[in-house]
Amino acid sequence: xxxxxxxxxxxxxxxxxxxxxxxxxxxxxxxxxxxxxxxxxxxxxxxxxxxxxxxxxxxxxxxxxxxxxxxxxxxxxxxxxxxxxxxxxxxxxxxxxxxxxxxxxxxxxxxxxxxxxxxxxxxxxxxxxxxxxxxxxxxxxxxxxxxxxxxxxxxxxxxxxxxxxxxxxxxxxxxxxxxxxxxxxxxxxxxxxxxxxxxxxxxxxxxxxxxxxxxxxxxxxxxxxxxxxxxxxxxxxxxxxxxxxxxxxxxxxxxxxxxxxxxxxxxxxxxxxxxxxxxxxxxxxxxxxxxxxxxxxxxxxxxxxxxxxxxxxxxxxxxxxxxxxxxxxxxxxxxxxxxxxxxxxxxxxxxxxxxxxxxxxxxxxxxxxxxxxxxxxxxxxxxxxxxxxxxxxxxxxxxxxxxxxxxxxxxxxxxxxxxxxxxxxxxxxxxxxxxxxxxxxxxxxxxxxxxxxxxxxxxxxx
Numbered sequence: 001x002x003x004x005x006x007x008x009x010x011x012x013x014x015x016x017x018x019x020x021x022x023x024x025x026x027x028x029x030x031x032x033x034x035x036x037x038x039x040x041x042x043x044x045x046x047x048x049x050x051x052x053x054x055x056x057x058x059x060x061x062x063x064x065x066x067x068x069x070x071x072x073x074x075x076x077x078x079x080x081x082x083x084x085x086x087x088x089x090x091x092x093x094x095x096x097x098x099x100x101x102x103x104x105x106x107x108x109x110x111x112x113x114x115x116x117x118x119x120x121x122x123x124x125x126x127x128x129x130x131x132x133x134x135x136x137x138x139x140x141x142x143x144x145x146x147x148x149x150x151x152x153x154x155x156x157x158x159x160x161x162x163x164x165x166x167x168x169x170x171x172x173x174x175x176x177x178x179x180x181x182x183x184x185x186x187x188x189x190x191x192x193x194x195x196x197x198x199x200x201x202x203x204x205x206x207x208x209x210x211x212x213x214x215x216x217x218x219x220x221x222x223x224x225x226x227x228x229x230x231x232x233x234x235x236x237x238x239x240x241x242x243x244x245x246x247x248x249x250x251x252x253x254x255x256x257x258x259x260x261x262x263x264x265x266x267x268x269x270x271x272x273x274x275x276x277x278x279x280x281x282x283x284x285x286x287x288x289x290x291x292x293x294x295x296x297x298x299x300x301x302x303x304x305x306x307x308x309x310x311x312x313x314x315x316x317x318x319x320x321x322x323x324x325x326x327x328x329x330x331x332x333x334x335x336x337x338x339x340x341x342x343x344x345x346x347x348x349x350x351x352x353x354x355x356x357x358x359x360x361x362x363x364x365x366x367x368x369x370x371x372x373x374x375x376x377x378x379x380x381x382x383x384x385x386x387x388x389x390x391x392x393x394x395x396x397x398x399x400x401x402x403x404x405x406x407x408x409x410x411x412x413x414x415x416x417x418x419x420x421x422x423x424x425x426x427x428x429x430x431x432x433x434x435x436x437x438x439x440x441x442x443x444x445x446x447x448x449x450x451x452x453x454x455x456x457x458x459x460x461x462x
Contacts, residue, residue, distance in 0.1 A: 001341075001342055001345045001346065002015055002016065002345060003015070003016040003054075003055075003058065003344075003345045004016065004345060004346060004347055005222070005251055005253060005347055005348070006253065006297065006347045007251045007252055007253070008156060008230060008234075008252040008253065008254050009155065009156050009238075009251075009252045013346075013347050014251065016221075016251070018060070018221050019219060019220065019221055019250065022059065022060060022061055023060065023061045023062075023063065024055045024060040024061070024062045024063070024221055024222070025062075025063045025216045025217075025220040025221045025222070026048065026051070026052065026062065026063070026064045026065070026220075026221060026222045026223075026224060027064075027065045027066075027067075027208070027211075027212040027215075027216060027220065027222070027223050027224070027249070028044065028045070028048045028064065028065070028066045028067075028109075028223075028224045028225060029044070029066075029067065029208060029223075029224070029225035029226070029229055029233070029234075030045070030066040030067045030068050030069070030097075030112075031068060031069065031093075031094070031097045032069040032072050032074060032075065033068060033069065033070055033075065033090050033091075033093040033094040033096075033097060034072065034074040034075045034078050034089075034090075034093065035078060035093055036093065036096050036274045036275070036276070037093075037096055037097045037100045037274065037275050038273050038274050038275065039258050039273050039275065039278060039287070039291065039302060040257060040258040040264070041097070041100075042097075042100050042101065042104060042275060042291070043226070043255055043257075043258050043291050043300070044224070044225055044226045044255050045066065045101050045104075045106050046104060046106060046288060046291050046292050046391075047224075047255045047291075047292065047296040047348075048064070048066075048224050048253075048255075049105075049106045049107055049292075049391060050292055050296075050348060050350065050389070050390055050391065051222075051224075051253075051348060052064050052107060053107070053388070053389050053390070053391060054344050054348065054389055057336070057389050062110075063110045063215075063216065064109045064110050065109060065110060065111050065113065065211065065212065065215045065216060066109040066112060067112070067113050067114070067115065067207065067208060067211050068094050068097075068112060068113070068114045068115070069115050069204070069207065070087075070090040070091070070094060070114045070115055070116050071086070071090070071115050071116050071191065071201055071202060072115075072204060075089060075090050076190060086191060087191075094114075098112075100275040103275070103279065103284045104275075104284050104287060104288045104291075105284070105285070105288055105391040105392075105396075105398050105399075106391070107391075110215075111215055113211045113214075113215065115202055115207040115211070118207065118210050118211050118214060119193045119202065121210040121211065121213075121214045122182075122183075122202050122206050122207060122210045123195050123196070124210075125206065125209060125210050125213075125240070125244060126142055126182050126183060126195075126197075126206070127196070128244045128245070129144065129182070129240060129243060129244050130142075132243060132244065132245070133145070133148055134148045134149060134240070134243040134244070135182055135240075136175065137197040138173030138174070138175075139172075139173040139185060140185025140186065140197065140198040140199075140200060141173055141181060141183060141184055141185045141200070142181070142182045142183035142197055143173070143174055143175070143179040143180065143181055143182060144179055144180050144181075144182055144236070144239065144240055144243070145175065145176070145179055146161070146164065146176060146178040146179050146180070146239070147176055147178070148243070149239050149242075149243050152239070152242070153235070153239050154235065155238075156230060156231075156234055156235045156238050156252060157230045157231035157232075157234070157235045159231055159235065161178070164178045166178065166179075166180045166232055167232060168180060168181060180203070180205060180232065180236050181203040182202075182203045182205075182206045182240070183195065183197065183200050183201075183202065183203055183206070184200050184201050184202070184203055185197075185198055185199070185200045186198065186199040186200045186201070204233065205232070205233055205236035205237055205240065206240065208233070208237050209237045209240050209241045209244075209246075209248070212237075212241075212248070212249075213241065213246055213248070218245075218246035218247055218248070219246065219247030219248060219250065220248070220249060220250070221249070221250055221251060222249060222250070222251045222252075222253055223237075223248070223249035223251070223252050223253070224252075224253045224254070224255070225254060225255075226254065226255055226257070227254045227255065227256050227257060228257065228264065229254070230254055234252065234254075238252075253296075254297070255296040255297065256296070256297050256298055256299045256300070257299050257300075258291075258299075258300045258302050259299055259300070259301050259302065260273075260301070260302050262301070273302065275287075278307075281304070281307070282307050282308075282311055283311070284399075285314065285392060285394075285398075285399045286307070286310055286311040286314050287307070287310075288391060288392060289310045289311075289313065289314040289390075289392055290306065290307050290310035290311075292350060292390055292391065292392070293310070293313075293350050293351065293354045293390070294350065294351060295347075295348070295349065295350055295351055296348055296350070297347075313358070314392065316358070316361060317357060317358070317361055317383060317387060317392070317394060318394040320361045320364055320365055320380065320383065321380050321383055321384065321394045321395060322394065323368065324364065324368070324373075324376050324377055324379075324380040325380075325395070327368065327373055327376070328373035328374070328376055328377045328380075329377070331377055331380045331381050331384060331395070332381060332384070333381060333384040333385040333388055333393065334378070334381035334382050334384070334385050335381075335382060335385055336382065336385045336386045336389065337356050337359075337360060337382055337386065339352070339355075339356040339359070340353045340356040340357065340386045340389075343355075343356060344389065350390065353386065353389075353390070354390075356386065357383055357386045357387060357390075360379050360382050360383050360386070361379070361383060363375075363379050364376045364379030364380055364383065367379060415441065415446055418437055418440075418441060419437075419448070419455050421433075421437060422434045422437040422438060422448075422455070423455065425437065
């Protein structure tokens with residue numbers, strides 16, 4: 001089976017055919033850097049990181065652009081409230097987002113463009129739209145003329161043209177309340193750039209069309225982002241890009257929300273869990289497992305119990321791979337299973353792909369139980385390959401350097417000391433002490449197995 005992806009625009013799951021053989025081009029809407037990132041923010045970056053890794057594993061040269069919105073009404077408001085320069089506020093939180101992506105194992109994008117660095121491209125795009133009769137200047141602002149685009153507007157989101165609400169203020173210069181802002185005229189105290197229509201700053205939707213086409217061309221493969229961006233952001237990107245004459249994205253992919261108590265996680269709802277706060281309670285690899293193993297189009301209802309279940313499930317994978325290394329020597333990543341490949345080719349079916357990983361872990365543990373180290377090593381090799389596609393390989397440098405693994409190593413040293421005492425007691429035929437030490441480890445969640453090569457230990461699944 002070849003890769004099939006669900007396309008929001010056609011509401012169908014379509015076979016993926018890149019525009020250029022062997023090359024996959026992806027634009028992902030990144031963060032508006034107004035504050036500290038929370039788990040809802042980073043889900044999109046993680047989901048498209050898995051897509052990128054699978055495309056690379058499938059032999060594609062992947063070019064992924066993830067933008068940074070560093071000028072926006074919210075950024076200006078937050079910075080003013082904090083009494084800090086807008087550019088410093090944006091830069092501070094851009095670093096926080098990139099740190100979160102790094103800690104959660106996202107591969108760096110091919111390029112990370114900022115809105116403020118692409119004003120020239122935005123001005124060119126506005127001029128093209130004005131020349132084609134799809135945009136008009138008014139009092140320092142510039143608006144997209146939705147009616148000029150006809151009944152094509154709303155096709156992505158399913159909006160009816162006569163019911164469109166842009167969520168913008170009804171500025172006096174608009175010809176039609178359905179029109180949306182391409183360029184905002186300068187206001188006292190706000191940053192601005194010179195244009196043929198006066199000083200001002202970018203509208204939100206304009207920047208992504210300008211940056212996507214600048215880096216990926218007028219037509220590219222995949223445009224991705226969160227479900228909340230379908231309207232108005234992506235609908236307006238699509239309209240202005242097509243109106244300017246660009247083919248733009250051939251596939252539109254959207255990940256679902258992370259919710260709490262049934263509501264989309266957002267700062268405005270006050271139900272935010274920041275990445276730094278969550279990583280005080282779970283390892284980064286465990287949080288990644290929690291966010292990437294559900295299907296990207298399924299809503300995640302965030303809970304501490306769910307996070308702990310994810311940590312336990314990942315622990316079973318991790319313990320198996322380490323046990324094989326301890327018993328059978330080094331393990332290199334090998335081939336993914338047919339079930340795993342079929343799952344990801346079916347619109348990134350990560351739940352089924354994760355099930356394939358755990359099936360391999362069970363087979364590998366059974367091989368260990370019967371003393372078949374070669375079969376166990378083969379299973380572990382496949383597990384490393386499959387978890388690597390999800391960014392979860394327990395032996396990758398990313399997680400070997402993780403603080404949680406350092407804690408595991410410290411625990412391992414303590415357990416080894418106890419096992420040495422137990423071995424000494426057994427050698428002296430003091431079986432009561434040996435059994436007591438083993439029982440104490442069991443009570444602490446450490447499973448001990450005596451093998452011909454000496455005792456081994458793992459964390460129990462509980």
